[in-house]
Each structure stands twice: as structure tokens, then as C-alpha cells.
Amino acid sequence: MRIFITIFTLIFCFSTYTIADSSSSAVLVTGSTGAFGEAICLSLASEGYNLLITGRNEKKLKSLKNKLQTKYPSTKVETLKIDFSDFKTIKAAANKTDGVSLKAVVLIGPRPSLRKNGFPSTQEWSEEFQKTFIAPLEVVRIFGEKIENNGSIVIISGSSSKNYLPNYQNTNVLRLAWIGEVKNLVQFFAVRKIRVNAVSPGIILTEYHKKRIEEKAKLNNTTFQAQLSLDTAAIPLRSYGHTDDVANLISFLISDKSVHLNGSNIVLDGGESTAY
Template sequence: MSENGKAVLVTGATGGIGSAVCARLARAGYSLILAARDTGKLQANCARLEGLGCHSYRWISVDMSSDASVASFSHELAADGTVLDGVVLMPPQMRPTPDCQPPADTWRQLFQSNFIGPLELLKGAISTMQPDPSRGRRAKIVIISAITSVQALGNYATSNVLRCAWLAQAKTLSFAMGERGIHINTLSLGGTLTPDYAASIGDRATKAGMTFAERLAEETSNIPLRKYGSPEEVALAVEVLLSPFSDHMTGVNLLHDGGFTRAY
């Protein structure tokens, strides 16, 4: 599907999933704005996009844990008259932790970097949107979260809280902005075989005296499809949610977990 001329902001654009999303959208004809903390990785990702024949892209560095950085990002985004048609928002990932009662300072830090900062960035992005439903112009926001958005996991105690907060916030925003033609949907991921995650499986396999394939089969034995998702599969789901497919969808959470979630 071709979406030539539409501008999309992708946060977390240098990670395994973010890079795949950027590549997929570039091939589909979107103009891209890449956002992440590491300027070197942003530049490298833009070079890869150039190799794909994508000529309309740029990057803006942002640290979501810093109010000043987010404010600077929003100012730069608006300064050149950017009009966004879409946003792919990936709040920073949290490491597994079974501690359900961390110190107050830990909660403050997590909420700042994983919720408050990304939400403020989203506010700035929304301010640049100019949807006009009467003329068929709609704006699409996809928030990529994790399986703990819908299913509590014991080793993701703090993530259980913050991911659910994203689902509630997305639903609230969808009510408030639907009339304006701004669609807000969420994508809840299960295990995704990014390069970093594959490396961690390899490490666990080595420590257990197993092959990579044996360890992967063991870890995915509780998933009906018996596999983890790939970054490319996530990217395809994102592209679909940005497309006319979602013209009558908002406030929807899609599970991308191979059937792992067992609730109705």
C-alpha cells in the first residue's frame, strides 16, 4: 500500500522494532521523522533508509526522561511547519523486575521516562496534526506497548502498572479526539525476537548447555503458535493500523502475542 506524502513520527526509531517499522514505512512511501536518544544510531538508521530509496526523512534526538529535552523536541518539530499524519509511539521498555513495592523515587523515575515524558511528546506531536474528516484526511496514532498491558506477569511488576496506564490513556484520548479525526489505537506485543532479545536467548542457552533452537523451543512452549513475533511482523501490523484499514477503528487494543494471552 502506498502512502506517499504522509508524514509519520516514529519514536524508539533505533531499536530492533523501531528500525523495522521505519524500513517498512519507508518502503510504503511515508515521509519519516525518526526520534530516539542516540544521535549516532539515528544517523546510521537514516543512512539505511537512504539505501532503501527513501529520500524524505529526518531525525530529532530526544530523551523522554527529561522535560527539557521533550520540550526542545516539540519546539523543533513545530518550528519548520511539520504537519504529521501519524505517530508510532514506543514508550521506553522496562527491564523485568519482580519488585512490586519499589522505592518512591523508582516509581517517579519510571513514570517520568515511560509515561509522562512520552505523553508530553505525544501532546506536541498531536498539536502539529491537521486532520479534516470531511475531506477524508485522518490522523493515526499507534502506541506500541507490551503484553503486560493486558496480562499481569510476575517478573514485570512495575511494567504491569505502566503498560495498563497506556491502555487507559489511549482509550481516554480516543474518546476526546475521535470527532477531530484523530485515531488512537494500541498494539500490545508479546515476545518479539529483536536482535537484542535473540542475543539474550543465546546467552541463556549457553548457560543452560543448550542450543539456541532448543532454548527458543522451550521458551515458546507456552505460546499457541510456538514462536516469538519478528520485528518485521510488528512493522506490518503498524503499517496496517496507519492505513485506511483503521478508518473506523479507534480506542482498540490489538494483541500481537501468538495467542499467549488466554483471556476472553
């Protein structure tokens, strides 16, 4: 009887482990250590996904890995160095993931930094497109081969991809370029039924934007809350989004709940955009 109980316990434990292990797919997240990236990683880890987190700062990657595994011990997290200003790091990262199968790729590229006024030079355009469009697209090209059939790719763009924003001259072009590419990628990955969508956030209340609001409040001799209310007056919801809003949308887009959502650009701005 004792032997039977022992065997039953071993079988139960083994089957529980294999079910838990096989039910958790890996997701590659670029720009993992930024405000969006960290929130997305924490959200996905809470749902049982294993993660490949990438960035150019290996110290920050290690710190995020520790944070994720401390909070979610059963989550497997691997770090990969990807610097969008160095194509070699993309290929090197791919070589380290031979045999890896991905549920999804979440592509967060660098923030465009073109000057707002006047025509950028040819060199400025070239450098910016290399860093914010061509290099991230190389990640899709190389790691796309590792995505499972019926998987998902989500590209983070910005609300200026839908509605021209005068305060973001020139960088509007880069945001919009990704929306055109989404339509291309939908066709490229169609045979494998891999869905490709874009998320275009408006202003998200990250620490960066909180500091900007604080600076404006100080300049206008008012409180943070009063300045925030003034800044969001033109938004129907009268508020900026939070990183959790972005993370929750990403989670939905890579899940089986969105299996027929493909080629879309979802604007996450509280209704601020007036474009159809």
C-alpha cells in the first residue's frame, strides 16, 4: 500500500510539472527595461509566460530578471543583449536562441529623436530610420522564424501614427512607417497564421512624463494635479493612460482571445485622436 501511494505521488507530481511546463510559452520583449517594457514583462510573467527580455544595458536586464523571478519564481527568464544601433547584437542574440519557440514578439523600438523643426539632413534621416525602423524590423525578420504558427507580433508605435501632432514634426513620419509595415507583415506571415498588430499609445503617465508635468506646474506656479487636469482637458476621458493599460492590451493581443484581430493599429489615448 505504501509503495502504491509513493508511485501515485510521483506520477501526480511529474504530470503536474509537465503540464505547467508545456502550458507556458515564451515571449520575446525588446526594450524590456524601459517603462513600457517592464510593465509588459511583469504582466506577462503574472500570466505564466516565459520571457526573453532584451535591451542594451546588461546590468538593467539582470536587475529586471531578478525582479521578475523574485515575484514570479516559476517564470523562466533569459536575457539577451540587443542594441538597435548595432546590428551585430541582433544576430548574436538570435544565435543564442537556437531551438527556442516563441508564442509572440513584442517590439518596442527606440524613441525617435529627430529635431522637431525644419528639414532633417539626409544623414539625420538615415541614422534615425536605421535605429528606429530598420534595426527593429531586423528583429522581426530574424526572430519571426522562431514564432509558432498562430502566434502574434505586436509593434509599439505612437498616437501620431493616426493623428498628425504638430509638436512631433518629423517623428510623425517614423511612427506612421510602422503602420505601413504592419500591413506588409500581415501578408508575409499569413501562411503561418501569425497575427501582426500595432499599439499606438498617446501620452502615458510614466516617470518621464510625470517629471515634465511637475516642471510645467512649477513654471506655472500651480500644483501637479491642477497642471495634469489642464493638460488632459482635451482628452474625453480627462486622463493620461498608465503603463498597465499598455501591458493589458498587449496581453490581449498575444492571447487566444484576439485570434481574428490582425493588421490593426489600436490607438490608446483616451479618445484624444479625432481621426476616423
